[in-house]
Amino acid sequence: MRRLFAVFAVLALxxxxxxxxxxxxxxxxxxxxxxxxxxRRELRGDRKDIRHDTRDIRQDxxxxxxxxxxxxxxxxxxxxxDLRQDARDRRHDVRDARRDxxxxxxxRKDVxxxxxxxxxP
Numbered sequence: 001m002r003r004l005f006a007v008f009a010v011l012a013l014x015x016x017x018x019x020x021x022x023x024x025x026x027x028x029x030x031x032x033x034x035x036x037x038x039x040r041r042e043l044r045g046d047r048k049d050i051r052h053d054t055r056d057i058r059q060d061x062x063x064x065x066x067x068x069x070x071x072x073x074x075x076x077x078x079x080x081x082d083l084r085q086d087a088r089d090r091r092h093d094v095r096d097a098r099r100d101x102x103x104x105x106x107x108r109k110d111v112x113x114x115x116x117x118x119x120x121p
């Protein structure tokens with residue numbers, strides 16, 4: 001009787017193990033999709049920040065030219081400082097966007113590899 005029970009337990013584990021392992025693999029695919037969505041959301045935010053900073057830079061350049069034209073050097077200095085800050089922000093946003101694009105590519109590659117691994121028997 002014990003032997004029969006042991007054989008039954010081994011068979012049950014052998015049958016259920018592939019299902020459990022494939023469920024874990026599919027959760028890896030789901031996690032990969034979540035990472036891709038998160039990285040794409042961050043990329044959209046970075047692009048929006050880049051557009052906003054570019055607009056600010058244009059406006060600051062106009063303000064500096066106008067202030068210098070009117071002879072107001074104090075405001076021109078303040079606008080030039082703001083221009084440098086906006087340019088720095090834009091550089092950082094471009095760098096972040098580049099990293100996010102790289103992350104999206106890597107995450108998509110990982111998802112494809114996980115899907116291939118799931119589909120092979």
